[in-house]
Amino acid sequence: MTVQSPARTDALVYRAPLQVLAKKDASDCVTELELVDPSGEVLPAWKPGAHLEIHLPSGLSRQYSLCSSPTDSGSYRLGILKDPNSRGGSQEVHEKIEAGDILEVTGPRNHFPLVESAEYHFIAAGIGITPMIPMMEEAERNGKDWKLTYMGRSRTSMAFWSELADKYPGKVDIRPDDECGFPDLAALTGTPREGVKIYACGPEGLLRALESLTAESWPAGTLHLERFAPKPVVAAAKTSFTVKLALSGIDIEVPEDRNIVEVAEEAGAPVIFSCMEGTCGTCETRIISGQADHRDSILSDEEKESNEMMMICVSRSACDVLELEI
Structure with a gap:
């Protein structure tokens, strides 16, 4: 089954029941799920950076990042951290x-695409390794x-590290805290230069440090981030x-x-949403006119400046009247 998706994601989004073919420990705090179509059908294609939404x-x-191979059309792999601060999803x-359970899924969606570059530096901490694979x-x-x-608390907590070190000898730097x-991030990233894209995913402290570091001396557009939790936002008062x-x-x-999603849904408009935190991208909507007050954790500074799209679960209007493609 497919449903229409917001404008910035793929035109159609797959929604269907998938079966848990296998479940195993990937570390002392990460479980690995392999999902397949129960009838053996080929799964929708996806590109690096995509995630699945699991309906428990x-x-x-x-939402969990796909960490399998995009060339494998028979199954999806997810690595899921048992977060001590979980709101219940990862614990469930x-x-x-x-193994054998059926889970309803939506996706794949991709708000963290791998853009063209001559050189990449992937920086992951903890479960942030999953979109990097x-x-x-x-x-x-x-x-x-x-x-x-690849950073983490200890090797026992770091999922897939041995697999990656064996597959890519000389290219993978495993850095357990113990x-x-x-790490000295300035030393790890090296001399600021053109032609490099830095992709990072992990705890907020790491991402904020990289934002500060690259903003000072690296070319604009070097850093690409994915957050698992909403970014702290200093925004204008709500009106x-x-x-x-x-x-x-x-x-x-x-x-x-109140937010746009709630009011639009009550009015009978066909809105699509999920996280209500500005982190999953499900509610992304095209702006026809007006200026958005962006409060999401997905759009880059350049995308926010372009004022073409907004996440209507958390973002608001910076003007009296906003017109949206809904």
Whole structure:
């Protein structure tokens, strides 16, 4: 089954039940799931950086990066951290999901695409390794110059490290904190230069440090990030505003204590959403006119500046009237 997706993602998004073919430990805190179509059908194609949304039996929905090979059309692999601060999703996967179970999934969607570059430096910490695995495969297949810096609490906590070190000898730098301490990011990234893309995923502290480092001396557009939690945002005070839903022919008033998704859904508009935190990209919507007050953790500074798209679960309007393609 397919459903229409927002404009910036693929035109169609697959939604169907998949079966857990296998479940095993990838580290002392990460479980690995392999998902297949129960009838043996080929799965939709995807590109590095894509994620799946898993709809769990409890009713919770969570997004997890695909860490299998994009060339494998028969199965999807996910690595899922048992987060001590979990709101229940990862705990349910670890404790209740078993091989043979059927899970409803939506996707793949991709808001972290691998853009063209002569050279890549992949930087991962903890479960942030998952989106990097297919990216490294793609870079290797295309003959690109690349390397991985993989950090974590200890080797026992770091999923897939041995697999990656064996597959890419000389290109993978494994840096457990208990062996190496916290890294000097300036030394690891080296001299600022053109022609390099830095891809990073991991805890907020690491990502903020890389943002600060690259903003000072690296060319604009060097750093590409994926966040698993909302980025702290310093935004203007919330005010009420009007949204014109162009395709639905409806005008809605969004008060200061509510968001566009909630009000549009109540008005009967066909909105698609999931995380309600500005991290999954499901609700991405095209702006026809007006200026958005961007509060998401997905769009780059350049994309926000272009004012073409917005995440309507958290972002608001910076003007009195905003017109959207809904």
